[in-house]
Amino acid sequence: MESRRPRIVILGGGFAGAYCARELEGLLGPDEAEVVLLDRNNYFVFYPLLVEAGTGSLEPRHAVVSLRSFVTSTRFLRAEIVAVDTRAREVTYRLANDGQPQQLTCDHLVLALGSVTNLPPIPGLAEHGFEIKSMADAVALRDRAINQLELADAETNGEDRRSSLVHFVVVGGSFTGVEVAGELEVFLRRAAKQFPSLVPSDCRVTLLEREQRILPALGESLSAFAMHKLRQRGIAIRLGEMVERVERDRVVLHGGGELDASTVIWCAGVAPNPLVRDLDAPTDERGYIVCEADMSVQDLDQVWAIGDSAVNRGPDGRAYPATAQHALQQGRQLARNIVRRLHNEPTRGCVIRDKGAIVALGCRTGVAEVFGIRISGFMAWFLFRTVYLLKMPGVGRRLRVALEWTIDLVFPKDPVQLGLTRREVHDKQQRGPTSGWAE
Numbered sequence: 001m002e003s004r005r006p007r008i009v010i011l012g013g014g015f016a017g018a019y020c021a022r023e024l025e026g027l028l029g030p031d032e033a034e035v036v037l038l039d040r041n042n043y044f045v046f047y048p049l050l051v052e053a054g055t056g057s058l059e060p061r062h063a064v065v066s067l068r069s070f071v072t073s074t075r076f077l078r079a080e081i082v083a084v085d086t087r088a089r090e091v092t093y094r095l096a097n098d099g100q101p102q103q104l105t106c107d108h109l110v111l112a113l114g115s116v117t118n119l120p121p122i123p124g125l126a127e128h129g130f131e132i133k134s135m136a137d138a139v140a141l142r143d144r145a146i147n148q149l150e151l152a153d154a155e156t157n158g159e160d161r162r163s164s165l166v167h168f169v170v171v172g173g174s175f176t177g178v179e180v181a182g183e184l185e186v187f188l189r190r191a192a193k194q195f196p197s198l199v200p201s202d203c204r205v206t207l208l209e210r211e212q213r214i215l216p217a218l219g220e221s222l223s224a225f226a227m228h229k230l231r232q233r234g235i236a237i238r239l240g241e242m243v244e245r246v247e248r249d250r251v252v253l254h255g256g257g258e259l260d261a262s263t264v265i266w267c268a269g270v271a272p273n274p275l276v277r278d279l280d281a282p283t284d285e286r287g288y289i290v291c292e293a294d295m296s297v298q299d300l301d302q303v304w305a306i307g308d309s310a311v312n313r314g315p316d317g318r319a320y321p322a323t324a325q326h327a328l329q330q331g332r333q334l335a336r337n338i339v340r341r342l343h344n345e346p347t348r349g350c351v352i353r354d355k356g357a358i359v360a361l362g363c364r365t366g367v368a369e370v371f372g373i374r375i376s377g378f379m380a381w382f383l384f385r386t387v388y389l390l391k392m393p394g395v396g397r398r399l400r401v402a403l404e405w406t407i408d409l410v411f412p413k414d415p416v417q418l419g420l421t422r423r424e425v426h427d428k429q430q431r432g433p434t435s436g437w438a439e
């Protein structure tokens, strides 16, 4: 039987959607509205710790938050959303990927579908490249690193082959790429000690950035510090370089240069979720949903968009960046606007104060720009861990992560595989419209 309470449907249970649902629970009485949250996973990825999960310094399960424990009175559906009619506010979804398509209509529709990795049509990238956007990606990357160590350890057919097996190329010198390069180097150096025919210096990490500096969102002194620290540890940083082709054992660069590497990790930007690209909703030139100041989608009635999939602007007219920090606050503020609308009160513009950014570089060092203050070295790394530990939902999970980090200082993890390959991740993604891999 159809509920007579207004129904609010939230598509996507990431930072934006999950926090919106939880805020609505706190603001609305059980008889006031029905809140339904849909996501293909019954957890959301705590992205700031995903790189650590993908490079072995954190158990993958500790970098996700269970949606069923995060929300309480919200009805959660683990479902693949396959189509959205924004005019009729009707969602078509499939339970557990292969069920029959089902429809759900609502009074308020919240689009919080996030983004995907931006994967340009570079020859060989779809076939050989890795990305880090989901928990499966993180586990597959860690498994790949261990697999390459195993192969290199057993390799007897010459130094060249061995060298390319344990050469990892990270593309993109922004936050994710820099963290992946830094953490991966630590992981490889530690793990290599367990492989008798390898010495830690056999493992190489190269970071490619097409601009003239890494971490362009931070001040120049912090970029320079990060570059110096990473280079000091043997990470090759090549600026002004672009990838032309990826082969099994080789990366070909624009201008003819070559790198003998078997693993390429693509961290160069995000693109709109494919589902968002197909919506009947106004989008900007990159394909993100354009919203009014109160986060309602332009030209649509009672349809709202938040997080990475939306363009929401602050009072100064500038679009908020695609970060967890902004997605979470948009989710909370949108919940208040929906409640205002239900109570026939005027909605308010979205106002977020940017707190800054922190990047971990591995080896207990980092860089941070917090409330305009620049910090580098151990303090920045410590801040990274403290801030994200405190931000992680759930006391139990916080304790587990803190304990794991502490134990890891003395007893590093064994390099064992969990059994997920890049091909399996890719095949899984092909079943749902989740990937940004170019056709």
Ligand SMILES: Cc1cc2nc3c(=O)[nH]c(=O)nc-3n(C[C@H](O)[C@H](O)[C@H](O)COP(=O)(O)OP(=O)(O)OC[C@H]3O[C@@H](n4cnc5c(N)ncnc54)[C@H](O)[C@@H]3O)c2cc1C
Residues within 6 Å of the ligand: 011, 012, 013, 014, 015, 016, 017, 038, 039, 040, 041, 043, 044, 045, 047, 048, 049, 050, 051, 079, 080, 081, 082, 112, 113, 114, 115, 132, 133, 176, 273, 275, 306, 307, 308, 309, 322, 323, 324, 325, 326, 327, 433, 434
């Ligand atoms: C490796 C990495 C590290 C990052 N580190 C930081 C950091 O340190 N600090 C920071 O502020 N930001 C960080 N970010 C950015 C941050 O994670 C995003 O900006 C934030 O997650 C956006 O929130 P969202 O809710 O819009 O999207 P998401 O958190 O991506 O949530 C979208 C949700 O929609 C679901 N979904 C999508 N399509 C479908 C579908 N068709 N059917 C069903 N469900 C679907 C997904 O499963 C997902 O749960 C990082 C990002 C990455 C990739």
